[in-house]
Amino acid sequence: MTSWHEGPRAGFDLETTGRDPLTARIVTATIVLVDGDVLEHHEWLADPGVDIPDGAAAIHGITTSHAQAHGLPATDVVHGISAVLAxxxxxxxxxxxxxxxxxxTVLAQEGRRHGARVPAPFPVIDPYIMDKQADRYRRGKRTLTAMCEHYAIPFENAHTSAADVLATLRVGTVLAERFAFLRRPATDLHASLVVWADRQAANFEEYLRRTEPDAVIERAWPVVGCSPDRPADRADGPPAQPVGQYT
Structure with a gap:
């Protein structure tokens, strides 16, 4: 059986205008394809068509004026990302x-805004969910930066999409090498990640409801199904809280 980390694999990351994936706009994007060496490297800088908040610019370094002067129209970027992923x-x-x-979820929302056909994300590998499943009782943060520190992975220029992609690929490989149950074909692992993500969200929701009885955590993975304007309503309570960035 060939594991997903023993063949070609790609990393994908966005830097955006905000933490809420239902409203955030793409500012930069990176897709890197590797198989031992880097086979493809795609980079995009977008003019998101809205002001980039100072807080977001402070994280990824792209200001509104820079994006307007040097970025491609957002519709071109969304179509370009979608074509490579497809x-x-x-x-x-x-x-x-x-x-x-x-x-x-950001990409799906941007596809709706700009009329781009965004591919169904499959197979997807998520080191964030994998790490929580493999070492669920570890204390401390589970950001990409914290995870790189925990697994002794060099990580420079955090919060740029290119650096985050390379770090994600390295973390994924380390997890597969360390935990045998993660070594499986990509399609099988994707199916397991759907289940694990649901259970992890349910456990977090249960924890929050000790003090917030109406708390609802989004369970869908790897993309949240929603309308262009608001998250889909849950039949059993208020709209689910979308999951923000964890870098």
């Missing part, structure tokens, strides 16, 4: 994204 998924290449719910 080709990779069609070839069966697993795409790694750290906290995949965020990036793929």
């Amino acid at each position: 080709r990779l998924f069609a070839a069966g290449v697993p795409v790694l994204a750290f906290n995949a719910r965020y990036d793929f």
Whole structure:
């Protein structure tokens, strides 16, 4: 049986205008395809069509004026990202994204805004969910930066999409090498991640409800199903809280 980390695999990351994937706009994007060496490296800088908040610019370094002067129209970027991902998924290449719910939900929303056909994300590998499943009782943060520190992975220029992609690929490989149950074909692992993500969200929701009885945590993975304007209503309570960035 060939494990997902022993063949071609890609990493995907977005930097955006905010933490809420239902409203955030793409500012930068990176997709890197590797198989021992880097086979493809795609980078985009977008003019998101809205002001980039100072808080977001302070994290990823892209200001509104810079994006307007140097960025491509957002519609071109969304179509470009979608085309590369569609080709990779069609070839069966697993795409790694750290906290995949965020990036793929942002992309899906941007696809709706700009009339782009965004591919169904499959197979997707999410080191954030994998780490929580493999070492669920470890204390401390589970951001990409914290995870790189925990697994002794060099990580420079955090919060740039290119650096985050390379770190995500390295974390994913380390997890597969360390935990045998993560060594499996990408399609099998994707199916397990759907289940694990649901259970982890349910456990977090149960924890929050000790003090917030109406708390609802989004369970869908790797993309949250929603309308262009608001999250889908849960039949059993208020709208689910979307999961923000974890870098």
